[in-house]
Amino acid sequence: MLVGGIEAGGTKFVCAVTDGKNGIQERISMPTETPEQTMPRLFEYFDQFDHLDAIGLASFGPIDVNPKSKTYGAIMDTPKAGWEHYDILGAMKAHYPDTQFAFTTDVNAAAYGELKMGAADGLDSCVYLTVGTGIGGGVVEHGQILQGYSHPEIGHMLIRQQPEDSYEGTCPYHRNCLEGLAAGPAIERRWGKKGHLLPADHQAWQMEADYLAQACVNIALMLSPERIVFGGGVSKQAQLFPMIRESFKRQMAGYVQTPDLDDYIVHVALGDDAGITGALLLAADQL
Amino acid sequence: MLVGGIEAGGTKFVCAVTDGKNGIQERISMPTETPEQTMPRLFEYFDQFDHLDAIGLASFGPIDVNPKSKTYGAIMDTPKAGWEHYDILGAMKAHYPDTQFAFTTDVNAAAYGELKMGAADGLDSCVYLTVGTGIGGGVVEHGQILQGYSHPEIGHMLIRQQPEDSYEGTCPYHRNCLEGLAAGPAIERRWGKKGHLLPADHQAWQMEADYLAQACVNIALMLSPERIVFGGGVSKQAQLFPMIRESFKRQMAGYVQTPDLDDYIVHVALGDDAGITGALLLAADQL
Ligand SMILES: Nc1ncnc2c1ncn2[C@@H]1O[C@H](COP(=O)(O)OP(=O)(O)O)[C@@H](O)[C@H]1O
Ligand SMILES: Nc1ncnc2c1ncn2[C@@H]1O[C@H](COP(=O)(O)OP(=O)(O)O)[C@@H](O)[C@H]1O
Ligand SMILES: [Zn+2]
Ligand SMILES: [Zn+2]
Numbered sequence: 001m002l003v004g005g006i007e008a009g010g011t012k013f014v015c016a017v018t019d020g021k022n023g024i025q026e027r028i029s030m031p032t033e034t035p036e037q038t039m040p041r042l043f044e045y046f047d048q049f050d051h052l053d054a055i056g057l058a059s060f061g062p063i064d065v066n067p068k069s070k071t072y073g074a075i076m077d078t079p080k081a082g083w084e085h086y087d088i089l090g091a092m093k094a095h096y097p098d099t100q101f102a103f104t105t106d107v108n109a110a111a112y113g114e115l116k117m118g119a120a121d122g123l124d125s126c127v128y129l130t131v132g133t134g135i136g137g138g139v140v141e142h143g144q145i146l147q148g149y150s151h152p153e154i155g156h157m158l159i160r161q162q163p164e165d166s167y168e169g170t171c172p173y174h175r176n177c178l179e180g181l182a183a184g185p186a187i188e189r190r191w192g193k194k195g196h197l198l199p200a201d202h203q204a205w206q207m208e209a210d211y212l213a214q215a216c217v218n219i220a221l222m223l224s225p226e227r228i229v230f231g232g233g234v235s236k237q238a239q240l241f242p243m244i245r246e247s248f249k250r251q252m253a254g255y256v257q258t259p260d261l262d263d264y265i266v267h268v269a270l271g272d273d274a275g276i277t278g279a280l281l282l283a284a285d286q287l
Numbered sequence: 288m289l290v291g292g293i294e295a296g297g298t299k300f301v302c303a304v305t306d307g308k309n310g311i312q313e314r315i316s317m318p319t320e321t322p323e324q325t326m327p328r329l330f331e332y333f334d335q336f337d338h339l340d341a342i343g344l345a346s347f348g349p350i351d352v353n354p355k356s357k358t359y360g361a362i363m364d365t366p367k368a369g370w371e372h373y374d375i376l377g378a379m380k381a382h383y384p385d386t387q388f389a390f391t392t393d394v395n396a397a398a399y400g401e402l403k404m405g406a407a408d409g410l411d412s413c414v415y416l417t418v419g420t421g422i423g424g425g426v427v428e429h430g431q432i433l434q435g436y437s438h439p440e441i442g443h444m445l446i447r448q449q450p451e452d453s454y455e456g457t458c459p460y461h462r463n464c465l466e467g468l469a470a471g472p473a474i475e476r477r478w479g480k481k482g483h484l485l486p487a488d489h490q491a492w493q494m495e496a497d498y499l500a501q502a503c504v505n506i507a508l509m510l511s512p513e514r515i516v517f518g519g520g521v522s523k524q525a526q527l528f529p530m531i532r533e534s535f536k537r538q539m540a541g542y543v544q545t546p547d548l549d550d551y552i553v554h555v556a557l558g559d560d561a562g563i564t565g566a567l568l569l570a571a572d573q574l
Contacts, residue, residue, distance in 0.1 A: 013473040062543065076544070078305035137509075141435055146428055148412035151542050156508050158501055160447050173542040216443055221443050222424075222509050224435035256349065256440050257363070280496035 004052045004099075006042065007106055007281030008059040008088065010133070013038060014276045015045050017052065020284050024276065034082035039080065043095050054100040056283035058109030058275055059088055061136070065104060065151050073103060102282035104188060106275045108145045110268075111138030113278030114229045117268035123226040127219050128274065129154065132232035132266070135179040139223060145282075146223075155179040159214050165190070165207060182211040184234050200239045209243030210233070210251075216244065216265055217251045220227060220258055227259070229269035241267065288574060290564030291339045291386075293329065294393055295346040295375065297367060297420070300325060300562045302332050304339065305573050311563065315430065321369035322378070329380050341387035343570035345396030345562055346375055348423070352391060352438050361389060380413070389569035392427065393562045395432045395439075397555075398425030400565030401516045405556035408514040414506050416441065421517035422466040426510060432569075433510075442466040446501050452494060469498040471521050487526045496530030497538075503531065503552055504538045507545055514546070518555035528554065541554070 007014040009032060016027035028045055032038060046052060062076040073089025076107075089103045104112075109127035111120075120126035120140075128138040129219045137154025139146040144150060156177045161169075167190040171180030180186060189206050198204050216228050245261040258264050270277050294301040296319060303314035315332050319325060333339060349363040360376025376390045391399075396517050398407075398415035407413035407427075415425040424441025426433040433439060443464045448456075454477040458467030469471060474482045478491045485491050503515055521527075532548040545551050 139509075141428060141433055141505060142431065144429065148428055149507075149513045149546060150511050150544060152511050153508045156542055157505050158444060158538065174538075216550040218444050218505060219509070220436075221440045222426075222506070224433070224437045224439050226436045251445065251461075253460040255443055257351075257437060259436065265308070 001053050001190045001284070002049060002051065003018045003280060003283035003287070004046055004049070004055040005276050005283055006055065007059045007109065007275040007279055008032070008057065008276070009106055010060045015042055016276050016280060017046075017049060018280050018284075023184065024273070028278070030082065031161065035086050035088070036082065043250060046096070052096065052099050054102065054283040054286040055096065056091065056102040056109065056279035056281070057089060057092060058104055058279040058282070059204060061151065062106045062153065063103075063105060063151070065147055066149060100283075100286040102279075102286055104145055104282065105136070105151050107136040107139060108137035108140075108151060109138070109278030109282060110231060110274035111140045111229070111278065112145055112281060113270055113274040114268060114278075115140045115143070116281050117277055118253060118274060119229045119266050120227045121269075125223075125225045126227045126229055127154070127223055127230060127284075128229045128268070129212075129215070130232035131182065131234040132184055134231075135183045137219075139225070141223070141225070154215070154219065155183075157218060157219075159211060162207060162210065178211065178215050182208055182215075195234055195237065200237065205237060205240055206243060209240050210247045212240070213244045213247035213251055216248050220256060222253070227263065228265050229268050230266070231271075231274060235267060238267070241265065253286055288340050288571070289336060289338065290567060290570035290574070291333055291336070291342040292343045292563050292570055293342065293346075294396065294566055295319070295344065295564040296393055297347045300329060302329055303567060304333075304336060305567050305571075311560070311567065313329060314563070319367065322373050323369065326378055329505060333383070339383065339386050341389065341570040341573040342379065342383065342468060343389040343396065343566035343568070344376060344379060345391055345393045345566040345569070348392045348438065349440065350390075350438070351373075352434060353436060368521050378385070387570075387573040389566075390536060391432055391569065392423070392425060392438050394423040394425035395427075395447070396425065396565030396569060397518060397561035398427045398516070398565065399432055399568060400557055400561040400563075401555060402427045402430070403568050404564055406516045406553050407514045408556075412510075412511055412512045413514045413516055414441070414512045415516045415518060415555070416499075416502070417519035418469065418521040419471055422470045422519075424506075426512070428510070428512070441502070441506065442470075444502060444505060446498060446505075449494060449497065465498065465502050469495055469502075474521065482521055482524065487524065492524060492527055493530060496527050497534045499527070500531045500534035500538055503535050507539070507543060514550065515552050516555050517553070517560055518558075518561060525554070528552065
């Protein structure tokens, strides 16, 4: 068996292959340009291999993951030039007609990777939340990526803004949704400095922890995952974790049981490899 | 085959049996007293039947639905006298040792009933929200009741209170969570009258619709169900539905696709039978 994985991100594409026994064997990374520029380079990479039994395609979203839909396989509304309404799965299938495909979001793949080989190893459910340029969430329940009408969009959850926080929010749709208040660019604009330049004891982090904890409360109440795993640039601020757990406890106010919070709200284990690992695992699951 | 169903509610227990072909064949309803009073009456009812292959037990919550937990099968913190920490599933199994059991919340069973035979018939996923004395939510995804660490508790989701709404909220845990702001008792205390006594054009309903719509937005973003089904006393106010849909559209602000909203946010089809129907279907699934 030889399977491929693609993590199609907003800034870069990561492509890799594995035989399922020896981890990630080959990989490349390339900047996300237009489909006309990026797709031929991607084909060139995978064409090196004789035959791929399956490919797991994990794409930035929103994407159409509903097999009953006419636009299944396409990227939906996106500001990324050239990618709007681009049928990325269709293009892959046309080039590799004898290959099986798995298709999901980059964050769902990361959640799956963390569940099978990372911070949620051995569990049946987890939520993966990446806090970076945006906030994205992936969900696995019963060992399976959650999919209803579409994929979750946890990052845009409507949350309560703190009365002392006068920042307007960055989300072009909702202004002050979770992403609008707590992603990296919101931190930068609210405090006038990029997150990694703010000291660990800056008040920015208590506010950030409160917003992320509020998101965790709603995730626990609505999805009841066995673990919540944080990734992305902002989550590199390690001082956030005890603050998120403390704030979670306060906001949950004793309602619903969760595992010990040190085990419940954790940092990603696979780091930047979560998405590509999940994509390869999802490909192997097709066989 | 003969299976039983129990909808163990906070005010009444409904018990029923079916052979799986002829709908609900036999049923009784009795007030919820203490376990010492209620359980013998329940046994008396089911003892009438020669042998039940399976029983679906759908209980008011919170309950422990995690088979790995030491208190699996018990009712957790509840103000209902005598029921706190009562091992209701254990008591059933002790009395019917040769019967298979399904165990879930009353609202999860209602969601399952609506999915298989009601307002979400033919779909793979739905969320059922009952708005009555409290707010409870049940979730089915991939045709299966969603269960992670525990069952969802959607009713306690943290939502944004309107600035013009000075009501403090009824929830003993969170004060102004969804249930605290939008269940029947919150309407009654905010406006000084029970909901069914307020005229259909009272401003109470626009506020109620906005809160329920906000809940629907977060449900759509986090669980992406194919349909959201409302039950419970408050949802009998039919004028709410167009207002919820309108407010949902406004608050979602064009982000994420949903089915046509007239099909997406709907009233329960099985009415008060949703829970017992789901309990019987879950019992039959055990065989
Ligand atoms: N160590 C850090 N501490 C705080 N914020 C960071 C850190 N690293 C990156 N960020 C912020 O996270 C955002 C970038 O997110 P990242 O996850 O690195 O990439 P992307 O989301 O674009 O894939 C930027 O807004 C950046 O300021
Ligand atoms: N037709 C109605 N319109 C508005 N509110 C109602 C209506 N019927 C019941 N309610 C309210 O709903 C709550 C009772 O909820 P219900 O679903 O009937 O029972 P329960 O939740 O206790 O099982 C009460 O607060 C009541 O005032
Ligand atoms: Zn948003
Ligand atoms: Zn509450």
